Structures are given as C-alpha cells and as structure tokens.
Amino acid sequence: MTTDSFPALSLVPKADALQTAKDFKSDQEVRWCPGCGDYAILSAVQSFLPDLGLKRENIVFISGIGCSSRFPYYLDTFGLHSIHGRAPAIATGLATSRPDLSVWVITGDGDALSIGGNHLIHALRRNVNLKILLFNNRIYGLTKGQYSPTSERGKITKSSPQGSVDYSFNPVSLALGAEATFVARTIDSDRKHLTDVLTAAAAHEGTALVEIYQNCNIFNDNAWEPLKDINTRDDLMMRLVHGEAIRFGKNQEKGVVRKSDGHLEVVEITKVGLDNIITHDAHAKDPGLAFALSRLSNPRTLENTPIGVFRDITRPSYDRLMREQIAKVTEDQGAGDLQTLLYGKDTWAVS
Amino acid sequence: MSKQIVQLNKVVIRFAGDSGDGMQLTGDRFTSETAGMGNDLSTLPDFPAEIRAPAGTLPGVSAFQLHFADHDIMTPGDSPNVLVAMNPAALKANLHDVPRGADIIVNTDEFTKRNLVKVGYETNPIEDGSLDQFKVHPVALTSMTVEALKEFEISKKEAERAKNMFALGLLCWLYHRPTEGTAEFLKAKFGKNPEIMKANLRAFEAGWSYGETTEEFSIQYEIKPAPMKAGTYRNMSGNLALSYGLIAASKLSGLTLFLGSYPITPASDILHELSRHKRFGVMTFQAEDEIAGVGAAIGASYGGALGVTTTSGPGVALKSEAIGLAVSLELPLLVVDVQRGGPSTGLPTKTEQSDLLQAMFGRNGEAPVPIVAPQSPSDCFFAAIEAARIAITYRTPVFLLSDGYLANGSEPWCVPDVSLLAKIDPNFATELNHEAADGTMEFWPYLRNPETLARPWAIPGTAGLEHRIGGIEKTDGAGTISYDADNHDKMVRLRQAKVDAIARTIPELVVDDPDGDARVLIMGWGSTYGPIGAACRLVRTEGKSVAQIHLRHLNPFPSNLENILKSYDRVILPEMNLGQLSMLLRAKYLVDIISYNQVRGMPFKSDELATVINDVLESV
Numbered sequence: 001m002t003t004d005s006f007p008a009l010s011l012v013p014k015a016d017a018l019q020t021a022k023d024f025k026s027d028q029e030v031r032w033c034p035g036c037g038d039y040a041i042l043s044a045v046q047s048f049l050p051d052l053g054l055k056r057e058n059i060v061f062i063s064g065i066g067c068s069s070r071f072p073y074y075l076d077t078f079g080l081h082s083i084h085g086r087a088p089a090i091a092t093g094l095a096t097s098r099p100d101l102s103v104w105v106i107t108g109d110g111d112a113l114s115i116g117g118n119h120l121i122h123a124l125r126r127n128v129n130l131k132i133l134l135f136n137n138r139i140y141g142l143t144k145g146q147y148s149p150t151s152e153r154g155k156i157t158k159s160s161p162q163g164s165v166d167y168s169f170n171p172v173s174l175a176l177g178a179e180a181t182f183v184a185r186t187i188d189s190d191r192k193h194l195t196d197v198l199t200a201a202a203a204h205e206g207t208a209l210v211e212i213y214q215n216c217n218i219f220n221d222n223a224w225e226p227l228k229d230i231n232t233r234d235d236l237m238m239r240l241v242h243g244e245a246i247r248f249g250k251n252q253e254k255g256v257v258r259k260s261d262g263h264l265e266v267v268e269i270t271k272v273g274l275d276n277i278i279t280h281d282a283h284a285k286d287p288g289l290a291f292a293l294s295r296l297s298n299p300r301t302l303e304n305t306p307i308g309v310f311r312d313i314t315r316p317s318y319d320r321l322m323r324e325q326i327a328k329v330t331e332d333q334g335a336g337d338l339q340t341l342l343y344g345k346d347t348w349a350v351s
Numbered sequence: 352m353s354k355q356i357v358q359l360n361k362v363v364i365r366f367a368g369d370s371g372d373g374m375q376l377t378g379d380r381f382t383s384e385t386a387g388m389g390n391d392l393s394t395l396p397d398f399p400a401e402i403r404a405p406a407g408t409l410p411g412v413s414a415f416q417l418h419f420a421d422h423d424i425m426t427p428g429d430s431p432n433v434l435v436a437m438n439p440a441a442l443k444a445n446l447h448d449v450p451r452g453a454d455i456i457v458n459t460d461e462f463t464k465r466n467l468v469k470v471g472y473e474t475n476p477i478e479d480g481s482l483d484q485f486k487v488h489p490v491a492l493t494s495m496t497v498e499a500l501k502e503f504e505i506s507k508k509e510a511e512r513a514k515n516m517f518a519l520g521l522l523c524w525l526y527h528r529p530t531e532g533t534a535e536f537l538k539a540k541f542g543k544n545p546e547i548m549k550a551n552l553r554a555f556e557a558g559w560s561y562g563e564t565t566e567e568f569s570i571q572y573e574i575k576p577a578p579m580k581a582g583t584y585r586n587m588s589g590n591l592a593l594s595y596g597l598i599a600a601s602k603l604s605g606l607t608l609f610l611g612s613y614p615i616t617p618a619s620d621i622l623h624e625l626s627r628h629k630r631f632g633v634m635t636f637q638a639e640d641e642i643a644g645v646g647a648a649i650g651a652s653y654g655g656a657l658g659v660t661t662t663s664g665p666g667v668a669l670k671s672e673a674i675g676l677a678v679s680l681e682l683p684l685l686v687v688d689v690q691r692g693g694p695s696t697g698l699p700t701k702t703e704q705s706d707l708l709q710a711m712f713g714r715n716g717e718a719p720v721p722i723v724a725p726q727s728p729s730d731c732f733f734a735a736i737e738a739a740r741i742a743i744t745y746r747t748p749v750f751l752l753s754d755g756y757l758a759n760g761s762e763p764w765c766v767p768d769v770s771l772l773a774k775i776d777p778n779f780a781t782e783l784n785h786e787a788a789d790g791t792m793e794f795w796p797y798l799r800n801p802e803t804l805a806r807p808w809a810i811p812g813t814a815g816l817e818h819r820i821g822g823i824e825k826t827d828g829a830g831t832i833s834y835d836a837d838n839h840d841k842m843v844r845l846r847q848a849k850v851d852a853i854a855r856t857i858p859e860l861v862v863d864d865p866d867g868d869a870r871v872l873i874m875g876w877g878s879t880y881g882p883i884g885a886a887c888r889l890v891r892t893e894g895k896s897v898a899q900i901h902l903r904h905l906n907p908f909p910s911n912l913e914n915i916l917k918s919y920d921r922v923i924l925p926e927m928n929l930g931q932l933s934m935l936l937r938a939k940y941l942v943d944i945i946s947y948n949q950v951r952g953m954p955f956k957s958d959e960l961a962t963v964i965n966d967v968l969e970s971v
Contacts, residue, residue: 098811122639
C-alpha cells in the first residue's frame with residue numbers, strides 16, 4: 001500500500017524508506033496492567049502506521065487523561081499527553097495550523113464523553129482533520145473503577161454501590177447525532193478488523209471517530225466478552241460492509257429490514273426474503289439510517305451490535321476551509337503590510 | 352450675528368443618551384475630528400451590559416466622555432464641562448458627575464411626562480429650578496432634526512434616529528471642529544442607502560447651522576492643537592492596539608498568529624479585529640468554549656505557531672488548568688485578559704484590575720506565569736509585543752493584563768516605524784542535543800538553555816526530534832515521565848527560576864521625580880498610569896514633590912524595584928481592586944505600602960488621587 005491510497009494525507013510528507021512496526025516503538029516501558037486491551041490496540045497501531053508511508057516526524061498523537069491517554073508515550077512519533085478531555089481542542093489547534101501533519105487523538109469513554117464531551121461533539125461537527133480513537137471499556141480505570149458514561153444502568157461500582165442510575169451514551173449514536181463525517185466501531189481483540197477500520201479512518205479527510213471496544217481486565221473484565229466469545233459473537237454482532245446486505249448470525253440467518261413505520265428491525269431472513277434486507281450505505285448523505293443502525297444494539301445484552309464503518313461521507317474539512325479563506329483573501333488583497341496596517345486610513349502629521 | 356470666540360486649553364465633553372441613540376458613534380466621530388485638529392485627547396466610553404435596555408430607563412443609558420486639550424493630557428477627565436443629555440434618564444444618570452457651572456445641553460423633546468416618570472422625576476428638571484446651578488441649554492433636538500429632514504423620503508422614525516448627528520453638528524460648531532471627516536464617514540457607512548446617508552448628513556449640517564444662528568449659544572470655543580513630537584499620528588483604542596501588537600509580534604517572530612477564543616466582553620473586539628486580517632496569515636478559531644480556545648492555542652503553539660487566547664476574568668478561571676498545562680509543557684502561549692468587574696459575571700462592561708492575583712496564582716501547583724500590563728490604550732501595542740517576546744524566548748505562557756478602560760478608551764498614537772521594532776527569534780530546535788551513555792546522540796526536550804533556562808522548542812515535522820511531552824512531571828533534561836521526589840523538587844524550582852530569570856531582560860524602572868527630592872512615591876500598574884500621572888502633575892503644580900513609578904512587568908518584577916521602594920518614606924499604591932499588587936509587594940519586599948483602593952467600575956479621578964497624595968505628604 002502506498003500513501004497514494006490516502007488522498008486525505010496528501011499534504012503530509014512521505015517517508016523516504018519503507019518502515020516497520022519497530023520504527024514506531026518508543027523506548028518507554030509500557031505501564032498498562034498486564035492483560036489490558038490497550039496492548040492489542042498499541043500493537044495494531046504500530047503495525048498499521050508503516051502502511052501510511054508518512055514521515056514519522058509528521059505524525060502526532062495527542063491524548064487527554066486516563067489509561068488510554070498514556071498511549072502517545074509508547075509511539076516513537078511526536079506526542080502530547082494533555083489534560084482531561086481537552087485533546088480534541090488541542091488537536092484542533094495543531095491540525096488547523098499544520099496541514100502537513102497526520103494528527104491522531106487517543107481518548108477513552110470518560111475522557112471523551114464526560115469531561116470532554118463538548119470538545120468531542122464540536123470537533124465532529126467542524127470536521128477538523130483529526131482521527132479520534134475512543135477506547136471504550138465502560139468504566140473509569142485510572143481513578144480505580146467508577147461507572148463511566150457508557151456503563152450500563154444499574155452497574156455496581158465504587159461510586160454506585162446500589163447500582164448506577166445514569167443512562168448511558170452510545171458513542172456512535174452521539175457522533176452521528178453531531179453529524180460526524182466518519183464514524184466506525186471496532187474491537188481490540190480483532191486485529192484485522194481494527195486495522196481495516198484504522199486504514200479507512202486514515203483515508204478520510206476530516207474528523208474520524210473510531211470507537212474501539214476495549215477490555216479493562218481489572219475494573220470491568222469481560223465487558224465485551226459476548227462479542228469476542230467464539231460461541232456467541234456471530235449471533236450478537238453484525239459486521240457492516242459498505243454495499244453489502246446487513247446480515248449476521250452463525251449461519252448468516254439474520255438480517256436488518258426497514259419496517260413500515262420506518263424503524264429498523266432484526267429479522268430471520270427466511271421469513272422476509274433476502275431482497276428485503278437493507279444494504280449498508282456508508283456514503284449516504286443523510287445520517288439517519290446509520291443512526292438507526294447504531295440504535296439496534298442492546299447495551300446490556302450486546303445483542304444486535306453493529307461493528308464496522310457506519311458512516312464515511314465527504315465534506316470539506318474545517319482546516320481546509322480556513323486555509324482556503326486565507327489564501328483567497330491574500331490573493332484578492334495581497335499579503336498584508338504591517339506599516340500600512342498601523343497607519344490605517346485616518347492619520348495626521350505633526351512636524 | 353457674530354459670536355464671541357473664547358480660547359480654552361481643555362474641555363471634557365460627555366455625550367449621554369439611550370443605548371439606541373448612537374452615543375458611542377457620536378463620541379467616536381467627535382473624537383476623530385478632534386484628533387485631526389491636533390489636540391491631545393483621551394476617551395472613556397461607558398455603556399451598559401444590556402444590548403438594548405428598555406428605552407428611556409436608567410439601565411439603558413450609554414455615555415461617551417472625551418477630554419481634549421492644547422497640551423499633553425493623561426486621562427479622559429474627572430468630570431465633564433459639558434454634558435449632552437439626550438433624555439431624562441441620561442440627565443439623571445450623569446448629573447452627579449457634572450460640576451456646578453458646567454454646560455448641559457438637553458434634548459427637550461424627550462422630556463415628556465412619560466419619560467420623566469420613567470426615571471422618577473416628579474417635575475421637569477429643566478423647568479423646576481433644580482438645574483439652576485448649571486448653564487442649561489434646552490434644544491429641541493428631535494423635532495428640529497425631523498423638521499430638517501422633512502423633504503427626505505424616510506420614515507419619521509428614521510428621521511428621529513438622525514438626532515445624534517444633529518447633536519454632533521452642534522457640538523462641532525461649538526468647538527470649531529472640522530466637518531469633512533464626518534461627511535466622508537457617513538458616505539461610507541450609509542453608502543448602500545443614499546437617502547439615509549443624505550438625511551444624516553443634512554441633520555449634521557442642520558446642527559452646525561443651528562449653533563451658528565441660535566441665540567442659545569453665544570460663545571464659540573477654540574482649543575489650539577497640542578504640541579506633540581513630530582510624526583504621523585492616528586487615534587488608537589486599546590483593543591485595536593492590542594490586536595495590531597499581536598500581528599506585529601507574529602511578523603517580528605515569523606510565526607503564524609493563531610487565536611483561539613470564545614466571545615466575552617470586553618475582549619471580543621480583539622477576536623473581531625484579528626479575524627479581519629487573514630492577509631497577514633492570521634488564523635482565528637472561535638472555539639466552543641473558553642477551554643477549547645486556550646486548548647487550540649496550545650495545540651497551535653506545539654506546532655510552532657504563536658498561540659494566543661483572549662478573554663476576560665471568568666474565561667481565565669475556565670482556562671486555568673490548560674494554562675497550567677502550558678506551564679508544564681513549557682510552550683509559548685499568550686493569555687490576554689481584558690479585565691472587567693468581578694467576581695462571577697460581575698460588571699461585564701466596567702473596568703477593574705482585580706485579576707492580578709488570579710493571573711499570578713490561579714492555577715494548581717507551583718505554576719509561575721509572567722505578567723505584563725499595558726499602561727494606556729496605545730501602549731497595548733507594545734505590551735503585546737513584549738508579552739510575545741517573553742513567551743517565545745522563555746517558552747512559557749504569559750499573561751497580558753489589559754482592562755475595560757484601556758480596551759475601549761482611545762488616545763492619539765504616534766505610529767511607530769515597524770523597521771525599528773526588534774525581531775523575536777523563535778530559535779526552533781533542529782539538532783539532537785544530548786550524548787547518551789553509549790555515545791549516540793539523542794534529543795532531550797527539557798535540556799535547558801543555561802542562560803534563559805528555556806527548553807528547546809522542537810516542533811512536529813523536525814526529523815529525528817520525535818519526543819513525547821505532557822502534564823505529568825518530567826525528568827530534568829530527558830523529559831521522560833518521572834515521579835521521583837528530588838526530581839520534582841528540582842523541576843518546580845527550575846520552572847520558578849526560569850520565570851525569575853526574565854527579570855534580567857526587563858528594563859530597570861525609571862523614577863519620575865522632577866525635583867529629585869521627593870520623600871513620597873506613588874506607584875501603580877496597568878491603566879491607572881493616566882490618573883496617577885495627572886494627579887502627580889496637580890500636586891507638583893502646587894509646588895510639592897512626589898515621585899512616580901509605574902509597573903509594566905508584574906511577574907517577575909523589575910530588578911531595581913526593591914531599592915526604589917525602600918528609598919522613600921512612604922509608598923502609595925492606588926489600585927482598582929482591594930490591594931492585590933500591594934499584597935504582593937508587602938509579602939516580597941516587606942515594605943509598608945499605603946494601599947488606596949476603589950472598585951467602582953470606572954477609572955480613578957486625578958483629583959481624588961491628588962488628595963490622597965496630599966494627605967500622605969502632610970503626614971511625612
């Protein structure tokens with residue numbers, strides 16, 4: 001694969017030589033708990049980055065606070081470990097002023113959806129050229145086990161001994177509600193799917209949100225286990241592929257149809273016929289169908305959980321529009337002259 | 352009829368009316384004509400936080416004060432010689448500032464029973480004798496304007512709205528101001544609506560002619576130009592000067608100016624102004640909130656831009672954590688705080704100096720941040736460049752503490768020759784800087800310049816210098832995460848030492864003591880420079896001695912400050928807060944500062960400060 005496959009990265013300088021995963025490993029000792037899902041994501045990212053063929057020094061990882069946010073320390077690129085929830089804002093400033101960089105945000109369900117919720121939705125609506133990887137483990141890890149905005153209602157944690165009364169966010173629904181131009185979901189343990197989704201995100205111009213189901217084996221072990229267990233996963237999880245019918249199940253026996261009232265429903269294909277199963281269109285301009293798909297899953301049982309790229313549409317990125325405005329004004333009026341600016345239009349001379 | 356012409360050496364005029372009466376515009380126009388005449392001048396707009404409070408009520412009163420003279424002046428004036436009151440509310444809200452014998456021009460058309468009742472007047476003050484101690488000029492501004500505009504095809508309401516131009520014309524006649532500028536201004540402003548443009552122009556001319564012909568005004572005044580040093584001048588307000596200073600800093604450093612900002616009074620005009628200058632490559636990002644504004648500025652600085660965020664006190668409170676991050680990252684960042692009355696929402700459109708301690712200490716941990724404060728509207732230009740110099744040279748966030756008075760006030764400015772402004776060297780790191788134990792070279796992001804203690808600024812895109820930094824404590828030099836106790840102690844002290852080291856590049860304070868024998872020193876910081884300086888002049892004209900210093904750098908302090916403070920019997924420090932700088936000075940230098948404080952949302956009056964100085968002089 002060459003960078004020509006990534007028109008969104010056309011302004012980022014290309015590496016002179018082939019790279020390997022090793023080139024992206026920093027000299028820092030990784031300090032996540034043994035068994036943490038973050039290891040698999042780190043390894044996948046280190047293996048996937050060489051495929052972009054970009055100069056290492058033109059890649060920047062920016063994170064907030066939380067276990068996932070230690071991620072930049074372990075990559076031998078430029079990295080900034082910032083403050084809780086603010087990584088999308090910081091990355092917006094960087095990506096807007098530096099079109100020659102590939103900017104990635106690493107965040108978690110607490111960082112992105114609680115304290116940083118505002119920055120996340122605004123980054124998504126603006127469509128800044130950022131790739132946001134949201135590690136969702138449905139728990140607060142670094143503060144030792146409180147419920148998070150994606151925890152299921154009723155969850156018993158240190159801060160909710162009688163069970164949480166919070167209703168949870170669905171990050172994909174939230175991102176689609178903000179009209180994000182690229183929204184996807186993948187799983188830490190599925191290396192191939194994770195890599196494919198990251199590749200699609202990298203190719204997208206604008207903000208990409210990738211929700212990664214990630215396991216915290218200390219405070220919320222097996223939160224996504226039904227989606228990983230070989231005995232249950234195929235019955236629970238539907239893999240979205242653009243242009244293909246949305247069907248799943250051990251024998252591909254289930255599919256998604258649109259009911260007469262407009263809502264989506266999971267049905268036995270034999271009962272409705274394959275022709276009635278809807279085809280996934282990630283490029284649909286209207287986010288409605290993608291949103292409806294995101295609502296199919298049951299947050300408690302994980303039934304009908306779609307993974308893959310929900311939405312991938314083209315809309316000019318914020319940073320491109322800003323650069324174009326500056327270029328247009330400069331072309332029309334010429335570059336600014338400071339002395340002329342300071343004089344202004346209304347001066348008088350004293351001799 | 353020929354009118355008597357009287358020479359004056361200075362005048363203070365206050366235009367006051369309803370928020371919708373166009374008083375700020377009227378004041379701005381009169382200021383422009385006055386600047387063009389070569390008078391020295393100083394202005395003070397005073398407007399309500401409400402955009403349009405109910406018409407004719409006290410909360411809706413908007414005022415603009417202008418002081419102009421045939422000599423160098425330092426303040427917008429303590430009290431007006433002339434009050435233009437467009438309605439009863441404007442009269443009532445401003446009368447307490449008007450000294451006995453002053454002129455009051457009232458728009459009699461608005462003194463209706465209904466309007467009088469609205470503001471609690473039981474009888475008409477124009478008629479009931481309560482204004483006998485003033486020279487009242489009743490003028491039917493509205494009806495004369497409507498009459499003058501009857502041939503125009505505009506509505507009665509539109510005609511009435513031109514009454515501010517009638518008033519402006521009258522005042523221009525009264526003080527011998529030229530009219531060409533206003534004519535041109537109206538042509539440009541209403542160019543798309545010729546009928547309205549012509550009507551406003553006619554109203555302006557009618558006001559002038561009314562002055563010429565009426566017996567109400569028998570005297571015309573002249574104020575000769577003030578002697579000023581040779582140069583090209585323009586009128587300059589604080590927020591405009593600050594915006595231009597930021598653009599200049601960008602040019603001088605070769606760095607892209609990136610502004611991350613969220614609208615807030617009284618700082619929004621800087622965002623508006625900078626967004627107009629894209630041809631200078633300026634990037635303005637209107638963020639979703641105050642935190643995103645500073646966050647984006649930090650991100651831009653990380654990428655090698657000059658990251659700036661502009662706000663007022665409540666916004667600084669929200670940005671505190673991010674400013675602490677910038678302290679830890681040791682990246683350049685300008686935080687512009689145009690101070691307003693606090694706490695909380697406070698007085699959004701009024702001035703105050705009460706964010707000094709917030710700028711100084713308002714962060715978790717030991718997080719020193721340099722502070723620079725401009726002393727006059729046009730000085731905001733140079734203060735912005737100085738703040739940028741410190742931020743870039745020392746890789747640190749810097750506070751630029753302006754205030755509402757500086758932001759909206761204006762004065763003549765001798766435009767500097769930009770070729771004489773000192774360049775700022777960003778000095779980006781491009782090379783590996785440390786030899787590892789095995790002899791290979793590596794990059795240490797926290798290996799400091801021994802003189803400035805600044806760390807290398809290696810921006811993304813610099814091959815071989817890939818590194819990771821963050822808000823967690825870092826190992827001295829190597830910059831890797833460290834929880835080591837001794838290392839933390841060292842890093843805390845290093846960050847403080849770096850800020851302290853800035854004092855070496857700050858000019859020493861020069862005491863203004865014309866007699867050289869003063870025993871009392873009066874000092875200030877920020878926008879109090881004008882009122883304090885004017886008070887010193889008043890005291891000195893009485894033959895008494897007082898010395899003055901004014902601080903531009905609040906952190907660190909200039910290196911000779913302690914010696915100066917300790918060489919006077921008394922030190923007076925007026926502040927528009929409850930004694931914030933005085934607390935810092937007392938703690939640092941053990942000097943018994945006499946703190947004089949006022950938080951009325953308005954600048955000090957020089958008379959008031961002269962009394963303070965005189966009282967202290969008597970006690971020595």
